[in-house]
Amino acid sequence: MQSFSGTEFDLGSYALVDEPLPEPDHGELRVRIEATALGFVDGLMMQGHYQIKPRLPYVPGGEIAGVVDAVGSGVTGPLVGERVVTWQLGGGLAEYTVVDAADVDIVPGGLPMPIAAAMLVDYQTAHSALFDQGRLTAADTLLVLGAGGAVSSAAIQLAVHAGARVIAAASSEFKRKVACELGAVAAIDYSLPDWREALKRVAPEGVDVVLDPVGANMLEPAFRSLAKGGRYLVIGFAGGAIPSLPVNLALLKNATLHGVDIRYFLASRPEQARRVRTALFSMVARGYLRPPATITFALADAGDAVRATFDRGRRGKIVVLPNAARR
Numbered sequence: 001m002q003s004f005s006g007t008e009f010d011l012g013s014y015a016l017v018d019e020p021l022p023e024p025d026h027g028e029l030r031v032r033i034e035a036t037a038l039g040f041v042d043g044l045m046m047q048g049h050y051q052i053k054p055r056l057p058y059v060p061g062g063e064i065a066g067v068v069d070a071v072g073s074g075v076t077g078p079l080v081g082e083r084v085v086t087w088q089l090g091g092g093l094a095e096y097t098v099v100d101a102a103d104v105d106i107v108p109g110g111l112p113m114p115i116a117a118a119m120l121v122d123y124q125t126a127h128s129a130l131f132d133q134g135r136l137t138a139a140d141t142l143l144v145l146g147a148g149g150a151v152s153s154a155a156i157q158l159a160v161h162a163g164a165r166v167i168a169a170a171s172s173e174f175k176r177k178v179a180c181e182l183g184a185v186a187a188i189d190y191s192l193p194d195w196r197e198a199l200k201r202v203a204p205e206g207v208d209v210v211l212d213p214v215g216a217n218m219l220e221p222a223f224r225s226l227a228k229g230g231r232y233l234v235i236g237f238a239g240g241a242i243p244s245l246p247v248n249l250a251l252l253k254n255a256t257l258h259g260v261d262i263r264y265f266l267a268s269r270p271e272q273a274r275r276v277r278t279a280l281f282s283m284v285a286r287g288y289l290r291p292p293a294t295i296t297f298a299l300a301d302a303g304d305a306v307r308a309t310f311d312r313g314r315r316g317k318i319v320v321l322p323n324a325a326r327r
């Protein structure tokens with residue numbers, strides 16, 4: 001089989017290599033990969049810049065959807081031929097991978113495999129942030145920063161579905177337009193120096209919840225835009241810099257700052273997480289939520305796919321299809 005593997009923490013060290021077909025051990029199953037979604041974290045892990053350093057040689061790509069191809073001893077399900085999805089620390093940029101049977105979910109009929117892979121982490125992260133950490137209700141106003149990103153787009157839809165009022169903030173006209181199509185009542189350009197004045201016009205009393213995947217210079221002004229008792233959700237730092245915050249603002253606002261670590265949520269509440277994933281897949285399959293936009297690459301173009309994850313202007317989630325023709 002082929003895999004996209006690296007022997008050093010350097011993007012230039014990664015290349016397609018031929019490897020033996022892996023065999024599942026006790027409690028494991030082999031998945032014939034149909035789609036692997038990539039995010040910003042994948043590029044960081046390949047360079048050794050993420051808080052978790054994988055063992056070398058490393059095959060990146062953890063958001064994996066495919067078909068069960070073989071099962072090891074002791075596995076009672078899923079069965080060979082079933083469509084599954086799993087989130088791993090890597091192994092997805094390959095034709096096959098072996099995972100624990102307990103780590104997979106069934107993909108419902110009617111949901112394309114690239115969509116299942118693209119949803120896996122982003123939709124669950126948005127759901128956990130809004131409802132577990134943010135305690136979002138229909139009475140709340142939510143400000144979503146970086147509204148063109150995958151987690152933010154999912155959050156807009158989930159919040160609107162829950163009855164909340166959503167205001168989006170993004171730096172491009174296209175992203176703001178899409179955010180309104182997803183249900184935001186207003187979209188502001190947060191690249192402008194007076195963006196908070198635009199926010200005050202649509203939310204004069206402040207916002208109840210902020211979802212922030214950007215960080216950098218957005219944290220403090222957005223925190224100042226909270227209403228009393230507001231909740232600020234830190235998703236990541238796509239803006240590059242990790243910011244600091246004067247803690248007196250939390251006192252003045254009677255507000256809270258929440259870090260959203262989706263891996264901790266999955267590890268500490270696995271059954272609840274599985275129920276949420278199942279519900280999210282069903283909502284998209286049945287048309288209650290819009291599926292994520294995707295940009296697809298062949299496995300032979302995996303290097304280009306990884307580089308595309310660093311492009312903040314891209315218009316979709318990067319998904320690698322092992323069986324697709326090369327561009």
